[in-house]
Amino acid sequence: MKKHIIFLGRLGLIYYSWLTLILLIGLIIAFEGNKVIVWPAVYLCLAFIAIATYTSLTSYVKETKEACFLKLPYRKKKELSQKPKYIKQWWIFKIYRLEISKYDILTFMVFSKKG
Numbered sequence: 001m002k003k004h005i006i007f008l009g010r011l012g013l014i015y016y017s018w019l020t021l022i023l024l025i026g027l028i029i030a031f032e033g034n035k036v037i038v039w040p041a042v043y044l045c046l047a048f049i050a051i052a053t054y055t056s057l058t059s060y061v062k063e064t065k066e067a068c069f070l071k072l073p074y075r076k077k078k079e080l081s082q083k084p085k086y087i088k089q090w091w092i093f094k095i096y097r098l099e100i101s102k103y104d105i106l107t108f109m110v111f112s113k114k115g
Contacts, residue, residue, distance in 0.1 A: 009107040023048040
């Protein structure tokens, strides 16, 4: 089953900070402009929407009976040697941890319905 994820931790903080920075720069340019439509701000906000959509579509964990695959927006699809470890559940979100390598630990959140 393919589960779309929001990655957390150090990797998520860095990635989503840069993504939010694009939106904030676009909004600052829009509010500082003296025209009705500030085209550079529109382009930056559209770039933010495009990158955010790409991120949500290409961030997933796919578990099959034989293997587990991880796909992040800035990496190729990778077969994992182990399945993600369940950490805890908060409301409708489940949090998992995955050790990709000795120094690379990924924490991610999955939206799931109860029941």
